[in-house]
Amino acid sequence: MHIGGNYTHCGSVSIAKNFTLSSGGSMFVRGNVTQGFTNTSHYFSVGSGSTLTIEGDLTIYGDLHLDGDIVFVGANRKIRVYGNVTKSPTAQILGNPTVVVGNLTPSTTFNTNISLITTNNQPNTSQGVYVFDGTTMPNNSYLQFTAVFPRNVNYNDTLDISENGVYKFRVLYPHEYRGGALRYTKSNGNLETLNFPVRPIAMPANPSQAVFFQSFRHNRNIIF
Numbered sequence: 001m002h003i004g005g006n007y008t009h010c011g012s013v014s015i016a017k018n019f020t021l022s023s024g025g026s027m028f029v030r031g032n033v034t035q036g037f038t039n040t041s042h043y044f045s046v047g048s049g050s051t052l053t054i055e056g057d058l059t060i061y062g063d064l065h066l067d068g069d070i071v072f073v074g075a076n077r078k079i080r081v082y083g084n085v086t087k088s089p090t091a092q093i094l095g096n097p098t099v100v101v102g103n104l105t106p107s108t109t110f111n112t113n114i115s116l117i118t119t120n121n122q123p124n125t126s127q128g129v130y131v132f133d134g135t136t137m138p139n140n141s142y143l144q145f146t147a148v149f150p151r152n153v154n155y156n157d158t159l160d161i162s163e164n165g166v167y168k169f170r171v172l173y174p175h176e177y178r179g180g181a182l183r184y185t186k187s188n189g190n191l192e193t194l195n196f197p198v199r200p201i202a203m204p205a206n207p208s209q210a211v212f213f214q215s216f217r218h219n220r221n222i223i224f
Contacts, residue, residue, distance in 0.1 A: 033052075158171065179195055
C-alpha cells in the first residue's frame with residue numbers, strides 16, 4: 001500500500017505487505033491499522049514531513065521506518081512492532097500509546113562494517129550499502145551501521161562525506177536506512193557518528209558512476 005497524498009479511511013485497515021506514506025503526505029484512519037501477519041517480514045514506512053493519524057491501535061509485523069509522525073487519537077491506544085525500528089531524530093510518536101511489543105528507541109548497535117579503501121573505481125558493499133571514492137582514506141578505515149531487513153534497493157539515497165571542505169567518499173544506501181545511525185573512521189583515525197540523512201536534495205552527476213547509478217532512484221546529501 002502506497003499513499004502519495006492525503007487519505008482518510010473510516011474503519012480498520014489490514015495491509016498484507018509493505019506500507020509507505022510518502023514524504024509530505026497524510027493518512028487518517030478511524031480504526032485499527034494492522035500491517036503484515038505472523039512470520040512475515042515487511043516494512044512500514046512513514047516519510048519525512050508526513051503524518052499518520054490513527055483513532056485506534058497499530059500493529060506492525062515487520063520493521064518500522066519512521067521519518068515523519070504517527071499520532072494516536074483517543075485513550076488507551078496500543079502499538080505493537082514485531083521488527084526493528086529505524087527513526088529519524090525529528091520523527092515523533094504522539095498520543096502516548098502503550099507499547100505492547102517492540103522497542104521504539106532505535107538501537108545504536110553496529111553490526112556491519114565496510115572498508116573505506118576503494119580501488120579501481122569499484123565500490124565496496126555490504127547489506128545494500130555501497131561506498132565509492134575512498135581512495136584517499138587511511139588503512140583500516142571503515143563505515144559501520146546496523147543492517148536493515150527487508151530493503152528496496154530500487155530506491156536509494158546518497159551521502160557525500162567531506163572533511164574541512166574536502167570530499168572524501170560517497171555512500172549509497174537504500175531509503176529504509178534513513179535516520180539510522182552510522183559511524184566512520186576519519187582521516188585522523190577518530191570515529192565520527194551521525195545518521196543516514198532523511199532529507200532528499202539532488203541527484204549526483206559523477207560521470208564515472210553513471211553506469212552504476214542509472215538503475216537507481218536516489219538523492220544526494222552533503223556533509224561538510
